[in-house]
Amino acid sequence: MTLLELTTRVTENDRLATLPIAIVGAGPIGLAAAAHLVERDIDFVVFEAGDAIAASIRERGHTRLFSPWRHLVDPASRRLLEAHGWELPAPDRAPTGRELVEHYLVPLAELEPIASRVRTGIEVVGVSREALDRTRTRGRSATPFVVRIRNRHGEVEEMSARAVIDASGTYGSPNSLSSSGLELLGMAEIADLVSPALPDVLGRDRARFARRHTTVVGAGHSAANTLLGLVELARQEPGTRVTWVIRNTQAVRVSSSADDELADRARLGSRVDRAVAAGAIELLDRFEIIRARRSGSAAELVGRRGDDVVVHASDLVVNATGFRPDLDILREIRLELDDVVEAPKRLAPLIDPNVHSCGTVEPHGFRELAHPEKGFFIVGMKSYGRAPTFLLATGYEQVRSVTAWLAGDAETAAKVELVLPATGVCSTDGGAGGCCA
Known part of the structure; x- marks a missing residue:
């Protein structure tokens, strides 16, 4: 040098x-x-x-x-x-x-x-x-x-x-509603009918969701929180409907677990399970979203369910896909x-x-x-x-x-200066920027 x-x-x-x-x-x-x-x-x-x-x-x-x-x-x-x-x-x-x-x-x-x-x-x-x-x-x-x-x-x-x-x-930077991960075909047609994760359905956003049919897409805790909020809104506002769309046969991340040391998180899964069983939430599982389109004032999600092509329509869609x-x-x-x-x-x-x-x-x-x-x-x-x-x-x-x-x-x-509880200390996947807080 x-x-x-x-x-x-x-x-x-x-x-x-x-x-x-x-x-x-x-x-x-x-x-x-x-x-x-x-x-x-x-x-x-x-x-x-x-x-x-x-x-x-x-x-x-x-x-x-x-x-x-x-x-x-x-x-x-x-x-x-x-x-x-x-x-x-x-x-x-x-x-x-x-x-x-x-x-x-x-x-x-x-x-x-x-x-x-x-x-x-x-x-x-x-x-x-x-x-x-x-x-x-x-x-x-x-x-x-x-x-x-x-x-x-x-x-x-x-x-x-x-x-x-x-x-x-x-x-x-939310994930796409499309199961392929690419931008959802037809998204521009329904963009005004799509809400980001965790809308305040019982507060600030109540008027938008009351007495309407909402589809929540996603299998995590933010989806679960929104679903339960919509179930309560339906109790208070007759005519409010809720559909839950997931890609698999069950939403493992929100399934209740007796081993979860955080009681509130375990209860969240149990409450969603009960709402589905009682018919308060319509579950559309194994649904792979291909594209979207608009039909009048409704958003239609077109997807595959097994070998069948299915069209699901609702007034609003919540993107809780992570x-x-x-x-x-x-x-x-x-x-x-x-x-x-x-x-x-x-x-x-x-x-x-x-x-x-x-x-x-x-x-x-x-x-x-x-x-x-x-x-x-x-x-x-x-x-x-x-x-x-x-x-x-x-x-x-x-x-x-x-x-x-x-x-x-x-x-x-x-140096390592962190010791975590055995089963973790988690929050919703929207409460503090991720699934855990």
């Missing part, structure tokens, strides 16, 4: 050290990352696409989590809050999403070291390296990241960062993702939903989350790709390890 090359390398490294770490998303995991960086006196900026922090959880604020408060608060965040007189709410009580925001996330975001670094109404639309697309290697790890952002007025600008933590979640990571903004980042679940390759075997439930996922940190792009990490629900087994507690452990590594504290980063 020549003297000029050495001088250039030193200068680049010095500049990197002066730049902030960019955090994408101001939900529970993004704010936890911020809290850990505050404790380590490392500069950062948090970008939140919503008009307020935790926008996705606010959308589903009516949903009660299965996990009690003691499992929903990040340790570093708790230390910062308690230093300002905050007290943990009833540890054994499970809050709603709205309560999680109001009593924990908002007070955390309002602490001065964090509040001054959070920018809401700012969407991250791309991440790369300064003047280096993904094909160029020389000097890459010493080159700052460039984060392209767009504000609510459509204005675009760029900022430089020493590292990037993507905690943007997956709620904005979520997938939005990877479009990372096209210029060198990622190493599993071919199946789209999680970091070393993490994928630990979270495979065919093998693991929420509680059997091993604690993991920066090693399992690392990509070929040094200094870039996907954390939180987005790190799980399409696997619906995410825990907030596990996400907090992720950012503890990642922020320690970014601070140069390899020893702390490598």
Whole structure:
């Protein structure tokens, strides 16, 4: 290496050290990352696409989590809050999403070291390296990241960062209603009749669903919560009908289990089973959706059921089919993702939903989350790709390890500081960004 090359390398490294770490998303995991960086006196900026922090959880604020408060608060965040007189709410009580925001996330975001670094109404639309697309290697790890952002007025600008933590979640990227995973043919015809997961059918969205026929598509806990809400709405508003569409013969994820240590979650499955048996929910199983079409004011789902082609019509459709990571903004980042679940390759075997439930996922940190792009990490629900087994507690452990590594504290980063209950601590698959919280 020549003297000029050495001088250039030193200068680049010095500049990197002066730049902030960019955090994408101001939900529970993004704010936890911020809290850990505050404790380590490392500069950062948090970008939140919503008009307020935790926008996705606010959308589903009516949903009660299965996990009690003691499992929903990040340790570093708790230390910062308690230093300002905050007290943990009833540890054994499970809050709603709205309560999680109001009593924990908002007070955390309002602490001065964090509040001054959070920018809401700012969407991250791309991440790369300064003047280096993904094909160029020389000097890459010493080159700052460039984060392209767009504000609510459509204005675009760029900022430089020493590292990037993507905690943007997956709620904005629902899976397709189509059984093939591709965009549903005919979706444009019925788009105004399709609701995202977990509508507030007994509150904010009541007028839309009352006295109408709604089809809920999906086999997870968000589907179960919506189904039960619609059953109650039907009791209060005669003429309200509910159909449940699943691809298999049963919805394993919401089946009741005597082994589930979380009684509320076990009861959810039992209540859905009873509603189906009583005829309050019409079950359409083994239904593979092929396309959609509009018939007057109704949405028709066309699919296969065994060897038969079936057309199912209803007034409204709720897409509760789960979520997938939005990877479009990372096209210029060198990622190493599993071919199946789209999680970091070393993490994928630990979270495979065919093998693991929420509680059997091993604690993991920066090693399992690392990509070929040094200094870039996907954390939180987005790190799980399409696997619906995410825990907030596990996400907090992720950012503890990642922020320690970014601070140069390899020893702390490598430690495992999380012990989960034997059967997991799960919430609805919408209550906190994934199936578990």
